[in-house]
Amino acid sequence: xxxxxxxxxxxxxxxxxxxxxxxxxxxxxxxxxxxxxxxxxxxxxxxxxxxxxxxxxxxxxxxxxxxxxxxxxxxxxxxxxxxxxxxxxxxxxxxxxxxxxxxxxxxxxxxxxxxxxxxxxxxxxxxxxxxxxxxxxxxxxxxxxxxxxxxxxxxxxxxxxxxxxxxxxxxxxxxxxxxxxxxxxxxxxxxxxxxxxxxxxxxxxxxxxxxxxxxxxxxxxxxxxxxxxxxxxxxxxxxxxxxxxxxxxxxxxxxxxxxxxxxxxxxxxxxxxxxxxxxxxxxxxxxxxxxxxxxxxxxxxxxxxxxxxxxxxxxxxxxxxxxxxxxxxxxxxxxxxxxxxxxxxxxxxxxxxxxxxxxxxxxxxxxxxxxxxxxxxxxxxxxxxxxxxxxxxxxxxxxxxxxxxxxxxxxxxxxxxxxxxxxxxxxxxxxxxxxxxxxxxxxxxxxxxxxxxxxxxxxxxxxxxxxxxxxxxxxxxx
Amino acid sequence: xxxxxxxxxxxxxxxxxxxxxxxxxxxxxxxxxxxxxxxxxxxxxxxxxxxxxxxxxxxxxxxxxxxxxxxxxxxxxxxxxxxxxxxxxxxxxxxxxxxxxxxxxxxxxxxxxxxxxxxxxxxxxxxxxxxxxxxxxxxxxxxxxxxxxxxxxxxxxxxxxxxxxxxxxxxxxxxxxxxxxxxxxxxxxxxxxxxxxxxxxxxxxxxxxxxxxxxxxxxxxxxxxxxxxxxxxxxxxxxxxxxxxxxxxxxxxxxxxxxxxxxxxxxxxxxxxxxxxxxxxxxxxxxxxxxxxxxxxxxxxxxxxxxxxxxxxxxxxxxxxxxxxxxxxxxxxxxxxxxxxxxxxxxxxxxxxxxxxxxxxxxxxxxxxxxxxxxxxxxxxxxxxxxxxxxxxxxxxxxxxxxxxxxxxxxxxxxxxxxxxxx
Numbered sequence: 001x002x003x004x005x006x007x008x009x010x011x012x013x014x015x016x017x018x019x020x021x022x023x024x025x026x027x028x029x030x031x032x033x034x035x036x037x038x039x040x041x042x043x044x045x046x047x048x049x050x051x052x053x054x055x056x057x058x059x060x061x062x063x064x065x066x067x068x069x070x071x072x073x074x075x076x077x078x079x080x081x082x083x084x085x086x087x088x089x090x091x092x093x094x095x096x097x098x099x100x101x102x103x104x105x106x107x108x109x110x111x112x113x114x115x116x117x118x119x120x121x122x123x124x125x126x127x128x129x130x131x132x133x134x135x136x137x138x139x140x141x142x143x144x145x146x147x148x149x150x151x152x153x154x155x156x157x158x159x160x161x162x163x164x165x166x167x168x169x170x171x172x173x174x175x176x177x178x179x180x181x182x183x184x185x186x187x188x189x190x191x192x193x194x195x196x197x198x199x200x201x202x203x204x205x206x207x208x209x210x211x212x213x214x215x216x217x218x219x220x221x222x223x224x225x226x227x228x229x230x231x232x233x234x235x236x237x238x239x240x241x242x243x244x245x246x247x248x249x250x251x252x253x254x255x256x257x258x259x260x261x262x263x264x265x266x267x268x269x270x271x272x273x274x275x276x277x278x279x280x281x282x283x284x285x286x287x288x289x290x291x292x293x294x295x296x297x298x299x300x301x302x303x304x305x306x307x308x309x310x311x312x313x314x315x316x317x318x319x320x321x322x323x324x325x326x327x328x329x330x331x332x333x334x335x336x337x338x339x340x341x342x343x344x345x346x347x348x349x350x351x352x353x354x355x356x357x358x359x360x361x362x363x364x365x366x367x368x369x370x371x372x373x374x375x376x377x378x379x380x381x382x383x384x385x386x387x388x389x390x391x392x393x394x395x396x397x398x399x400x401x402x403x404x405x406x407x408x409x410x411x412x413x414x415x416x417x418x419x420x421x422x423x424x425x426x427x428x429x430x431x432x433x434x435x436x437x438x439x440x441x442x443x444x445x446x447x448x449x450x451x452x453x454x455x456x457x458x459x460x461x462x463x464x465x466x467x468x469x470x471x472x473x474x475x476x477x478x
Numbered sequence: 479x480x481x482x483x484x485x486x487x488x489x490x491x492x493x494x495x496x497x498x499x500x501x502x503x504x505x506x507x508x509x510x511x512x513x514x515x516x517x518x519x520x521x522x523x524x525x526x527x528x529x530x531x532x533x534x535x536x537x538x539x540x541x542x543x544x545x546x547x548x549x550x551x552x553x554x555x556x557x558x559x560x561x562x563x564x565x566x567x568x569x570x571x572x573x574x575x576x577x578x579x580x581x582x583x584x585x586x587x588x589x590x591x592x593x594x595x596x597x598x599x600x601x602x603x604x605x606x607x608x609x610x611x612x613x614x615x616x617x618x619x620x621x622x623x624x625x626x627x628x629x630x631x632x633x634x635x636x637x638x639x640x641x642x643x644x645x646x647x648x649x650x651x652x653x654x655x656x657x658x659x660x661x662x663x664x665x666x667x668x669x670x671x672x673x674x675x676x677x678x679x680x681x682x683x684x685x686x687x688x689x690x691x692x693x694x695x696x697x698x699x700x701x702x703x704x705x706x707x708x709x710x711x712x713x714x715x716x717x718x719x720x721x722x723x724x725x726x727x728x729x730x731x732x733x734x735x736x737x738x739x740x741x742x743x744x745x746x747x748x749x750x751x752x753x754x755x756x757x758x759x760x761x762x763x764x765x766x767x768x769x770x771x772x773x774x775x776x777x778x779x780x781x782x783x784x785x786x787x788x789x790x791x792x793x794x795x796x797x798x799x800x801x802x803x804x805x806x807x808x809x810x811x812x813x814x815x816x817x818x819x820x821x822x823x824x825x826x827x828x829x830x831x832x833x834x835x836x837x838x839x840x841x842x843x844x845x846x847x848x849x850x851x852x853x854x855x856x857x858x859x860x861x862x863x864x865x866x867x868x869x870x871x872x873x874x875x876x877x878x879x880x881x882x883x884x885x886x887x888x889x890x891x892x893x894x895x896x897x898x899x900x901x
Contacts, residue, residue, distance in 0.1 A: 414783070421789040421834075422789060437841070459863065461685060462867065463646055464648060
């Protein structure tokens with residue numbers, strides 16, 4: 001594993017092209033083996049964060065997306081997936097993985113027909129047994145046993161990869177649930193299967209169902225539900241809501257939800273979504289206060305103490321989220337940099353993380369959008385306090401060229417995100433505030449004109465209709 | 479005595495007081511057919527009558543005189559007669575026989591068209607329309623003929639004078655369609671696109687039970703003017719447009735709708751290519767000039783967008799952004815726009831830079847205040863008119879009968895609707 005670290009990697013070269021070597025602070029972090037970082041992706045450590053089906057799904061995703069010139073990583077991922085599947089009972093997945101490996105990993109990792117057949121036979125027998133049991137329970141009409149029966153069915157289908165059937169079985173237990181604990185159990189199972197199937201609308205509805213039970217949920221379940229809700233929002237591109245949900249997750253989550261999500265993921269997803277969608281006050285309140293308390297000098301901490309008095313509720317959440325952020329210090333650093341306007345280093349961290357984030361099964365489709373949003377926010381935030389900005393300095397702050405920067409700024413101005421105009425000759429950006437008085441006059445005159453025209457047309461049409469109606473009724477009279 | 483002589487004598491005798499004129503009118507109506515029979519012999523009769531005093535009589539005789547086929551030479555002689563009559567006639571007298579007057583004027587129009595000198599008809603028809611109108615808000619059939627001659631003779635300014643009046647009362651819907659259509663064309667000729675848009679809008683949204691060709695042609699022009707003036711086309715007609723129009727108008731104007739779509743993509747090359755391929759269709763509709771203006775307007779719109787984002791910009795950059803071929807062309811476009819008052823800018827030829835300025839209008843001048851004041855007065859008058867019309871309709875018999883049948887019945891009394899309101 002260590003050898004992989006030092007070897008040059010085409011992926012990393014491309015990342016570093018945007019601006020020189022990382023700042024000094026990055027060096028000391030190398031000593032800690034980090035999971036999601038700019039370093040070479042460590043599959044084993046990554047996979048150890050998860051358990052169950054999601055582990056296999058993630059490994060397969062990595063194998064598919066890690067790029068053609070990285071066959072070592074691909075084979076590693078496939079090998080681990082193979083091992084994991086062998087421990088379970090999913091023959092369908094097994095066949096898939098074997099096809100993907102294509103014999104590249106040697107004789108141990110080829111199609112084991114015997115194993116498949118045994119597993120299938122066992123499955124058949126188990127299914128019959130469960131079926132019989134369920135029928136027996138059904139004739140006896142004992143609610144609890146019927147519920148257990150359906151649950152067992154659900155588990156069975158899930159283990160064998162028949163997710164649709166599993167979902168149906170879990171949902172059937174709904175009629176036989178007597179206590180809120182049962183309902184919660186059903187919801188959690190339904191959520192798990194829906195996430196695997198990728199049907200996040202179900203996830204959202206079952207989360208709300210679970211949260212509506214009369215009993216107070218215990219910390220861990222509440223945290224799990226928050227994570228699931230956050231995930232559903234992320235997938236449906238509601239980044240702000242996703243950020244909120246992730247930030248509300250209690251740190252007691254720990255590794256209890258490893259069959260879906262790891263705490264590092266909570267930090268990364270939450271941090272990135274917050275960065276992309278929160279404004280400064282929200283960002284500060286929700287993520288930074290406690291960080292600064294620990295990092296900066298005492299005088300500054302007094303100021304923040306006062307803030308804490310105002311932000312009691314948010315502070316409690318801060319502590320939670322800070323614990324998560326500790327697991328992914330790069331994300332923490334980049335939020336810090338963004339807030340303190342060190343945009344170049346912030347964007348550098350982002351670029352470093354990008355390659356690894358692209359291998360994440362949930363974040364894959366959203367990385368580009370989130371990155372664009374973060375970059376735009378950085379540009380807007382930079383220009384906000386100034387009356388005029390020298391494009392040369394801004395370009396060096398963001399480590400891009402002037403022409404490229406100009407293009408980006410023009411796009412933002414056209415989009416009405418920045419109120420400014422570009423002096424292309426002298427390369428300066430001037431803030432421009434709309435003249436309210438003139439604008440009001442123009443609007444008034446325009447409204448008057450439109451009213452005039454509309455009323456005149458209406459009167460004309462009324463006359464036409466009246467004429468028409470008169471003509472028709474005359475002809476009827478005759 | 480020759481019946482003609484008798485008639486002439488009566489006309490001359492009975493043209494002084496309103497009572498006499500009414501009697502004369504009846505007599506004339508009875509004599510109408512006999513007049514027509516003698517149409518060839520009527521020019522000396524015309525000589526005996528004075529148009530200004532004996533307008534009604536003159537009108538009848540003139541009508542009989544000009545009925546029937548007229549050759550070019552005859553047209554040469556009759557045009558001045560009709561013109562003289564129109565200029566000299568008495569407005570109240572001719573209003574007693576409006577259809578005849580309209581008929582005579584239409585014949586004038588045909589004759590000037592035959593002589594291929596539409597401008598000869600412009601002046602007379604203007605006077606005629608003004609005389610026939612009961613008020614400035616009244617639309618006569620002559621308005622549309624007048625505007626048509628203006629369009630043919632390219633006398634746009636004269637046409638504009640009559641367009642400045644607001645029209646509220648209409649005799650025949652068909653007149654309105656033609657009036658608005660020709661009016662729209664005149665405004666386009668004068669580059670007053672907003673007014674043209676209003677007029678064409680009236681045609682397109684007028685109540686109609688079946689689609690007519692005027693509305694189709696008007697819609698085509700409406701699309702083009704909308705693109706030039708606003709840079710976009712609303713895809714559906716407003717709700718108050720007739721259902722016929724909403725459903726079928728688009729089917730007849732397919733090339734134009736596609737032009738509008740192509741315009742919406744903001745790619746000049748595509749737009750020009752589309753125009754190239756469909757030149758023939760546009761030409762058949764006589765809309766090619768307008769289409770070329772549409773393409774030009776796209777450049778203008780792009781340059782205008784630049785004023786929102788840049789303070790200064792080099793001509794080279796303008797040429798690149800707007801997809802023009804050279805900085806020289808860009809300079810010409812910008813210059814033209816500055817002259818037309820569409821943007822405010824200064825061109826620095828030494829550096830090849832354009833500096834965009836803000837709209838200097840500060841809304842502080844006397845003219846502006848007068849402008850606003852007059853607009854306020856106008857709108858208040860319009861409001862009053864609207865309430866007056868509302869009251870008038872609520873007292874209208876037809877309206878009450880229709881509503882009476884369908885209203886809610888809350889009381890025993892409500893069930894007795896007086897029979898006179900049930901038609």
